[in-house]
Amino acid sequence: MAAIERVFSGVQPTGNLHLGNYLGAIVNFVKLQNTHNCIYCVVDLHAITVWQDPVELTRNIREVTAAFIASGIDPKKHIVFNQSQVAEHAELAWVLNCVARLGWLNRMTQFKEKAGKDRENASVGLYAYPNLMAADILVYRATHVPVGEDQKQHLELARDIAQKFNNDFADSIRAHGLEEKFFPQPEPLITGPATRVMSLRDGAKKMSKSDPSDYSRINLSDEADAIAQKVRKAKTDPEPLPSEEKGLEARPEADNLVGIYAALSGRSKADVLRDFGGGQFSSFKSALVDLSVDKLGPIGAEMKRLTQDPGYVDAVLVDGADRARAIAAETMHAVKDIVGFIRKK
Numbered sequence: 001m002a003a004i005e006r007v008f009s010g011v012q013p014t015g016n017l018h019l020g021n022y023l024g025a026i027v028n029f030v031k032l033q034n035t036h037n038c039i040y041c042v043v044d045l046h047a048i049t050v051w052q053d054p055v056e057l058t059r060n061i062r063e064v065t066a067a068f069i070a071s072g073i074d075p076k077k078h079i080v081f082n083q084s085q086v087a088e089h090a091e092l093a094w095v096l097n098c099v100a101r102l103g104w105l106n107r108m109t110q111f112k113e114k115a116g117k118d119r120e121n122a123s124v125g126l127y128a129y130p131n132l133m134a135a136d137i138l139v140y141r142a143t144h145v146p147v148g149e150d151q152k153q154h155l156e157l158a159r160d161i162a163q164k165f166n167n168d169f170a171d172s173i174r175a176h177g178l179e180e181k182f183f184p185q186p187e188p189l190i191t192g193p194a195t196r197v198m199s200l201r202d203g204a205k206k207m208s209k210s211d212p213s214d215y216s217r218i219n220l221s222d223e224a225d226a227i228a229q230k231v232r233k234a235k236t237d238p239e240p241l242p243s244e245e246k247g248l249e250a251r252p253e254a255d256n257l258v259g260i261y262a263a264l265s266g267r268s269k270a271d272v273l274r275d276f277g278g279g280q281f282s283s284f285k286s287a288l289v290d291l292s293v294d295k296l297g298p299i300g301a302e303m304k305r306l307t308q309d310p311g312y313v314d315a316v317l318v319d320g321a322d323r324a325r326a327i328a329a330e331t332m333h334a335v336k337d338i339v340g341f342i343r344k345k
């Protein structure tokens with residue numbers, strides 16, 4: 001069972017899929033299809049670590065799937081599915097719960113941010129979330145994981161868990177004739193046009209699905225009017241745009257908008273500033289509206305078309321899950337042998 005170069009990544013179906021998810025993750029998912037075997041997952045088990053209305057959750061699973069396909073992911077050549085259809089994710093997560101250490105999870109900043117002051121009331125699932133994420137990746141023995149900057153720490157934890165499993169069970173891995181590095185070290189791919197897109201209302205906060213203000217983000221499902229309104233209302237500062245990138249330092253809102261323009265147009269920030277430097281935000285914002293509508297409009301329209309055909313979307317997920325399960329089951333059989341469980345052979 002040789003490890004091959006395989007990409008795995010996931011997006012939570014928690015509603016309000018936004019420009020940050022698109023530029024930080026989905027754009028890279030699309031590119032990697034040319035060079036790798038890719039598995040893209042709608043991580044519904046992760047979503048329920050905070051309360052989800054069941055009807056909304058079903059709708060959101062279909063919406064993320066539609067966003068994948070509308071953005072250019074090919075579910076026939078690669079694998080697209082929702083996590084809960086492949087039981088091996090949860091099964092491996094339990095084994096990894098017993099490998100990961102409490103001290104490691106206590107350091108996870110995302111749990112601290114999401115649990116906030118009401119930590120005692122957070123779900124156990126939210127705390128164990130990074131172990132499930134490690135299982136998602138390792139159950140496919142994936143070698144590359146494209147994510148936004150905010151997921152870096154979880155990826156490092158997945159690497160630590162993989163290494164500890166390989167070390168703890170080294171004798172058993174050898175005894176079963178398996179590769180010494182049974183779980184490969186997954187490489188984070190934090191690359192691409194915008195690894196951290198910030199809120200349109202506050203340049204110090206990342207653009208996020210759970211921000212109570214819809215004006216903080218551009219949703220992939222937004223119509224042209226909504227995109228225009230949000231960009232026009234986006235927070236800026238009173239200075240004109242600088243002519244050089246250095247001038248964006250300490251100006252987080254300007255930096256973010258220029259970064260979004262650069263990412264959407266496939267240019268560098270320096271290049272964008274050559275066109276807009278010295279000008280007022282109003283004309284830059286008009287150009288950003290046109291560009292955003294031009295790039296995101298067709299994706300939003302295709303998402304709408306696809307979500308009106310839930311039968312098609314669900315069939316894509318079932319087919320993807322069947323193919324994912326075949327890979328995951330092979331890993332899980334080996335894990336059971338390594339750990340010492342008895343199974344039907």
Ligand code: AQP
Nearest residue numbers: 011012020021024025147148195196197207208209210
């Ligand atoms: N602002 C962002 N900039 C760049 N990349 C981002 N990602 C998320 N926000 C940004 C990346 O998108 C992928 C999917 O994210 P997710 O849905 O699994 O979870 P998340 O990081 O929790 O997304 P949100 O929007 O930030 O949700 P909430 O509000 O619940 O915290 C990941 O690769 C992520 O890095």
